Amino acid sequence: MMNYLPLVFVAPLLGFLVLALSRSRMSENLAAAIGVGSVGISALTTAAAIWQFSSAPPEGGFVSVHLWTWMKVGNFAPTFTLHVDALSLTMMSVITGVGFFIHLFASWYMRGDDAYPRFFSYMNLFVASMLFLVLGDNLLFLYFGWEGVGLASYLLIGFWYKDPANGAAARKAFVITRVGDTLMAIALFILYREFGTLNIKELAVIAPTQWAVGSTLATATCLLLLGGAVGKSAQLPLQTWLPDAMAGPTPVSALIHAATMVTAGVYLIARMNDLFALSPFALHMVGVIGAITLLLAGFTALMQTDIKKILAYSTMSQIGYMFLAEGVGAYQPAVFHLMTHAFFKALLFLSAGSVILAMHHEQDIFKMGGLRKHIPFVFACMLIGTLALTAFPFTSGYYSKDEILHQAYLTGNHDLWLAGLFGAFLTAVYSFRLIFITFYGPERFDAKHHAPHGAHSMDHHIPLAVLLVLSIVGGFIHLPLDAVLPHAPIPEGEHHGGIVPHLPLFVSLAGIAVSWFLFLKRPQIPAALASGGLAPIGKLWKSAWGFDWLYDRLFVKPFVWAAETNKNDVVDSIINVVPASLRGLNAALVRTQTGSLRWYAAVAGAGTCLLIALVAFH
Amino acid sequence: MTAQQLTALLPFFVISATIVAVMLAISVRRHHRLTAFLSVVGLNLTLLSLLPTWLAGTGPVQVTPLMVVDGLASFYMALVLVATLGVMTLCHAYFEGYRSDREEIYLLILLGALGGLTLACANHAATLLIGLELLSLPMVAGVAYATSDRRAVEGGAKYLVLSAGASATLLFGLALIYAATGALDLKALAAILVNANLGQPLVLAGAAMVLAGLAFKLSIVPFHQWTPDVYEAAPAPVTAYLATVVKAGVLAAALRLFHAAGAPPSPLVVKALTILALASMIVGSLLALRQDNLKRLLAYSSIAHFGFLLIVLVAPGSRSLETAGVYMATYLITSLGVFGVIALVSSPAGERDREKLSEYQGLFWQRPYVVSIFTAMMLSLAGIPLTAGFIGKFAAIAVGVESDLWLLVSGIVLGSAIGIYYYLRVISALFVPMPGYERVSESMSWAQSAGGVMLLLSMLLMLAMGVYPEPLFLLARP
Amino acid sequence: MTDFASVPESPEFWGTALYIVGVFGLCALMLVLSWLLGGRSAARARNEPFESGVVSGSPEKLRLSAKFYLVAVFFVIFDVEALFLYAWAVSLREAGWMGFIEAFIFISILGASLVYLVRVGALDWSPQARKARRQREEKQT
Numbered sequence A: 001m002m003n004y005l006p007l008v009f010v011a012p013l014l015g016f017l018v019l020a021l022s023r024s025r026m027s028e029n030l031a032a033a034i035g036v037g038s039v040g041i042s043a044l045t046t047a048a049a050i051w052q053f054s055s056a057p058p059e060g061g062f063v064s065v066h067l068w069t070w071m072k073v074g075n076f077a078p079t080f081t082l083h084v085d086a087l088s089l090t091m092m093s094v095i096t097g098v099g100f101f102i103h104l105f106a107s108w109y110m111r112g113d114d115a116y117p118r119f120f121s122y123m124n125l126f127v128a129s130m131l132f133l134v135l136g137d138n139l140l141f142l143y144f145g146w147e148g149v150g151l152a153s154y155l156l157i158g159f160w161y162k163d164p165a166n167g168a169a170a171r172k173a174f175v176i177t178r179v180g181d182t183l184m185a186i187a188l189f190i191l192y193r194e195f196g197t198l199n200i201k202e203l204a205v206i207a208p209t210q211w212a213v214g215s216t217l218a219t220a221t222c223l224l225l226l227g228g229a230v231g232k233s234a235q236l237p238l239q240t241w242l243p244d245a246m247a248g249p250t251p252v253s254a255l256i257h258a259a260t261m262v263t264a265g266v267y268l269i270a271r272m273n274d275l276f277a278l279s280p281f282a283l284h285m286v287g288v289i290g291a292i293t294l295l296l297a298g299f300t301a302l303m304q305t306d307i308k309k310i311l312a313y314s315t316m317s318q319i320g321y322m323f324l325a326e327g328v329g330a331y332q333p334a335v336f337h338l339m340t341h342a343f344f345k346a347l348l349f350l351s352a353g354s355v356i357l358a359m360h361h362e363q364d365i366f367k368m369g370g371l372r373k374h375i376p377f378v379f380a381c382m383l384i385g386t387l388a389l390t391a392f393p394f395t396s397g398y399y400s401k402d403e404i405l406h407q408a409y410l411t412g413n414h415d416l417w418l419a420g421l422f423g424a425f426l427t428a429v430y431s432f433r434l435i436f437i438t439f440y441g442p443e444r445f446d447a448k449h450h451a452p453h454g455a456h457s458m459d460h461h462i463p464l465a466v467l468l469v470l471s472i473v474g475g476f477i478h479l480p481l482d483a484v485l486p487h488a489p490i491p492e493g494e495h496h497g498g499i500v501p502h503l504p505l506f507v508s509l510a511g512i513a514v515s516w517f518l519f520l521k522r523p524q525i526p527a528a529l530a531s532g533g534l535a536p537i538g539k540l541w542k543s544a545w546g547f548d549w550l551y552d553r554l555f556v557k558p559f560v561w562a563a564e565t566n567k568n569d570v571v572d573s574i575i576n577v578v579p580a581s582l583r584g585l586n587a588a589l590v591r592t593q594t595g596s597l598r599w600y601a602a603v604a605g606a607g608t609c610l611l612i613a614l615v616a617f618h
Numbered sequence B: 001m002t003a004q005q006l007t008a009l010l011p012f013f014v015i016s017a018t019i020v021a022v023m024l025a026i027s028v029r030r031h032h033r034l035t036a037f038l039s040v041v042g043l044n045l046t047l048l049s050l051l052p053t054w055l056a057g058t059g060p061v062q063v064t065p066l067m068v069v070d071g072l073a074s075f076y077m078a079l080v081l082v083a084t085l086g087v088m089t090l091c092h093a094y095f096e097g098y099r100s101d102r103e104e105i106y107l108l109i110l111l112g113a114l115g116g117l118t119l120a121c122a123n124h125a126a127t128l129l130i131g132l133e134l135l136s137l138p139m140v141a142g143v144a145y146a147t148s149d150r151r152a153v154e155g156g157a158k159y160l161v162l163s164a165g166a167s168a169t170l171l172f173g174l175a176l177i178y179a180a181t182g183a184l185d186l187k188a189l190a191a192i193l194v195n196a197n198l199g200q201p202l203v204l205a206g207a208a209m210v211l212a213g214l215a216f217k218l219s220i221v222p223f224h225q226w227t228p229d230v231y232e233a234a235p236a237p238v239t240a241y242l243a244t245v246v247k248a249g250v251l252a253a254a255l256r257l258f259h260a261a262g263a264p265p266s267p268l269v270v271k272a273l274t275i276l277a278l279a280s281m282i283v284g285s286l287l288a289l290r291q292d293n294l295k296r297l298l299a300y301s302s303i304a305h306f307g308f309l310l311i312v313l314v315a316p317g318s319r320s321l322e323t324a325g326v327y328m329a330t331y332l333i334t335s336l337g338v339f340g341v342i343a344l345v346s347s348p349a350g351e352r353d354r355e356k357l358s359e360y361q362g363l364f365w366q367r368p369y370v371v372s373i374f375t376a377m378m379l380s381l382a383g384i385p386l387t388a389g390f391i392g393k394f395a396a397i398a399v400g401v402e403s404d405l406w407l408l409v410s411g412i413v414l415g416s417a418i419g420i421y422y423y424l425r426v427i428s429a430l431f432v433p434m435p436g437y438e439r440v441s442e443s444m445s446w447a448q449s450a451g452g453v454m455l456l457l458s459m460l461l462m463l464a465m466g467v468y469p470e471p472l473f474l475l476a477r478p
Numbered sequence C: 001m002t003d004f005a006s007v008p009e010s011p012e013f014w015g016t017a018l019y020i021v022g023v024f025g026l027c028a029l030m031l032v033l034s035w036l037l038g039g040r041s042a043a044r045a046r047n048e049p050f051e052s053g054v055v056s057g058s059p060e061k062l063r064l065s066a067k068f069y070l071v072a073v074f075f076v077i078f079d080v081e082a083l084f085l086y087a088w089a090v091s092l093r094e095a096g097w098m099g100f101i102e103a104f105i106f107i108s109i110l111g112a113s114l115v116y117l118v119r120v121g122a123l124d125w126s127p128q129a130r131k132a133r134r135q136r137e138e139k140q141t
Helices: A007-022 A028-055 A086-109 A116-135 A139-157 A164-195 A200-210 A216-232 A241-247 A250-259 A261-271 A280-303 A307-327 A331-358 A376-389 A396-410 A414-439 A458-476 A500-521 A524-531 A535-542 A544-565 A570-575 A577-590 A597-616 B003-008 B010-028 B032-049 B051-056 B071-095 B104-121 B125-143 B150-181 B186-195 B201-217 B226-233 B236-259 B267-288 B294-309 B318-346 B368-382 B388-402 B406-431 B446-467 B470-476 C004-009 C011-037 C066-090 C092-120 C127-140
Strands: A062-069 A079-085 B061-063 B067-069
Touching: A007 A028, A007 A116, A028 A086, A028 A116, A079 A086, A079 A116, A086 A116, A086 A250, A086 A261, A086 A331, A086 A458, A116 A139, A116 A250, A116 A261, A139 A164, A139 A200, A139 A216, A139 A241, A139 A250, A139 A261, A164 A200, A164 A216, A164 A241, A216 A261, A216 A280, A241 A250, A241 A307, A250 A261, A250 A307, A250 A331, A261 A307, A261 A331, A280 A307, A280 A414, A280 A535, A280 A544, A307 A331, A307 A396, A307 A414, A331 A376, A331 A396, A331 A458, A376 A396, A376 A414, A376 A458, A396 A414, A396 A458, A396 A500, A414 A500, A500 A524, A524 A535, A535 A544, A570 A577, A577 B267, A597 B150, A597 B201, A597 B267, B003 B010, B003 B051, B003 B061, B010 B032, B010 B104, B010 C092, B032 B051, B032 B071, B032 B104, B067 B071, B067 B104, B071 B104, B071 B236, B071 B318, B071 B446, B104 B125, B104 B236, B125 B150, B125 B186, B125 B236, B150 B186, B150 B201, B150 B226, B186 B236, B201 B236, B201 B267, B226 B236, B226 B294, B236 B294, B236 B318, B267 B294, B267 B406, B294 B318, B294 B388, B294 B406, B318 B368, B318 B388, B318 B446, B318 B470, B368 B388, B368 B406, B368 B446, B388 B406, B388 B446, C066 C092
Parallel strands: none
Antiparallel strands: A062 A079, B061 B067
């Protein structure tokens, strides 16, 4: 069953190889055909898998596709096995479905770039790695994909490498996520040491039998896994790389830094839910981190002027919601929100990309304004995306976010619920700030020289239109996750009551109203506040609570200092004894290679004698 | 002679007919492409002729007391033939621009391949010697093929004298054992090696001399010194041949001598083997450490690699026999790739092979495809996971661990650690451009692209072995 | 079975040992005696191999053509190959048709190699003939 499944990642992998080997000699059309087509094949494969899965639900709710055993030595027999269940199918459809439309959009967006094939080769590599990540049945396989997406993310952030700032951003993303990856690797080592397997299914069975709930080791392992998730998903305290990652081309931000890769942490925690069940403390930490991050990111987004950075902070805060949901045990709403978020955030990013191109690569929203008349279609997309983001009724975000807050309330986590509620208010304020400043109000650009120009090609319109529709109807999709993920632990007797389920809606509407008042009706108020008494706070928010500054003082400066103090390499001078002695041995041995036949024959003869002596005498 | 035996000997008939045909073709008309074509077709037919016996699966077919065609023989015959095919392809690209007679090299290589086949099937001391000589003697001429080059002639002379010396030592060793026991059959000899004890001085001295002779051909320390000189002197395809076909053939014979009895050789022989293996691993790796000549570096690396491989002679059982096959196959495909690249980037130069490391500085920026393959092959030699080399090394270490040969296992680890240094040194040289370099892409001519296809195939095969080694293990299972 | 430990006890051992010692002793005795008893005189001519007759010596620059060795080697090789045919000839009946076929193949290969040798000019004795062949071949290609 499902023997065709490997095609889902083989196609983009082949696309990557072909494009990478073409060395940019390929024509743009051919490169686009390969790059987009390979992901299209993946999407079709995924569709076939979903159809087969839903028409004939397999026993136990999952299918294992055993590809091969890598090698077999004693008990060590790592296998390549794909694990397909509702969760991985959801992830697959997001990766390949949304991914396909983003690829299509990118084929329009990147036109004219020198390194067009290179761009698509990286994108294909990313898709293949991400599919590895979600399809692996063991953590080793998952980790392989995990590193693969990290690499692709690094390559794509620094895609325009000629500007050193982009390179620095790529490096920052790589290094900071590496901190999380290291924690996660340690978690894998612990798991393998304790249970002798990294197979996720087996772990889920063995771990509860060997670890007591709340035991130290379980908590430590879960916290380490959380560290990995936090790094990849840009949550506190490893969140600082995501805004810088906006240095990459906008389709990259849409695909990697909004829809798929940054949600890998959410996926990891959902996948390991059996383990997190053993550590209530770690699970609660997931929720707390999510809540704090969503608030911090919300405040920060209020003060940003770069259109992509606003979206980046909003992504951070939305992933915070997903973490919050997982923290209260509401895994299903978390994954649901992951999917709807992928739809509307991809839509928002692609629209933002379209705006940026229309404005001749201008990203500052205060140099835009009144754009709704110039690019009405993009405005519609942006508006729908924003409505979904603020959880406006009947958009996809409404169903998923509401569900999260509702379950947070029902499970008794009222503090988290309050944070989420306030976050919803912030979300409405900052996202409509973006809309009002960009699309309404006076035109703040030089209309003569920089008149906005809309796009008129199908590869621009189709992805936006499809994502637009998905952002609206995405909320009606029912994910059959019951077989994979547990329900939130809602105590008996709790039920929908009174005004609580409707509060998020009111809060959001209030946020929109406040935003309208502050940024459209009376724009002088926020300006006065920012320059007046609230200036220090505004500055703090604008700099994302000064985390970059803090980390610079805490880690970078001491490290540079240590490196400078240790210029003479005290540690290495001890270790250098090894290579030096090897070099000495090498020099001595090289003398024996004289090139003289007589000497060689003599050595061989002496060797024979020695051998005889060795064998024949004891 | 039964039909079954004739079928088993089919590869020998086909390749002998090919040799005669190529010889006659040369005497009718000298034509480079035609000669190459004939040889390649002949080799492919030979490869096909392995199939009937293999498919029949009737178990070992004894053909006279001299030869036996069993699983081991079939596997190593296939290895020899595949490697020879690869070398042929390289020869065609390499010798296209050669000014003097180009056709005889095919004759020499075919003759050597016949020797390799003979060794793989040898079941008797006489066949062993005939095979060994047939395998190495043509290569004396091969090494010195560019007779106008003083270095080549010097290398050929060295190889001739030392190789003859080694064969004589081997023969003397066999004679001593024969004198003591009257055995010439390899199975009987293997049993004698298992039971050798201190009361049999002649047998022990003979065993040591046989070991010395084989160790020379496998370039094991202290019989290794010819290797770098000869590798350097020979044209790149011949070097590839020496590193692959010769080693595969001799390894097959060594396995029959030291492994056929199913029990480990006598502790006395094991002691000698262990010391030889350790010395090879360490000395080979150390010598390669700061080598600036790529061919010499690869020669040292092959010394180290065969040190690693000796572990299978020490450990008994079918498991290590399988490992030997896997290791040999991975090493063979990787070496073909490495020397193939050297041959391909060398051929237009004409005068001397491109072998100095400085000549490879920043080559990636001029020939990215070829250098990518080269890099992959280097990584495989270093034993990085997901390459074929890793599988081979891993299997060897596994055999060592299972048989509790901790000394040898630590030797492998140490040797590999040093190895990573010098392989990475080469790789870094490939990618660091020279100051003031130009990004020019050389076009690939037709003759080169045949070699290029071979390279690409070997790289794909190398990666396939690394990612999905199961079929290889199945094939190598005796 | 050879056993070094028991060798000194075997009766032949002492006889052989005595014989070897005797041979070396006799040689040494003869040399020493002649050295002791013989008269000595030194002169330049005395160190020459032949004290009288033609003055020995050879032109150092004499170059023997490699052709000599090549042809000699061919002769030896074909001679040795012919040896195998003797073995076949005396057992012609016993070898039967199988032997005949094998011998036939053997002779054909020999013939083919002879053709090859002739065609590549290995048997061309004079440099002129080789040069002419070389030119002909170059014209051909």
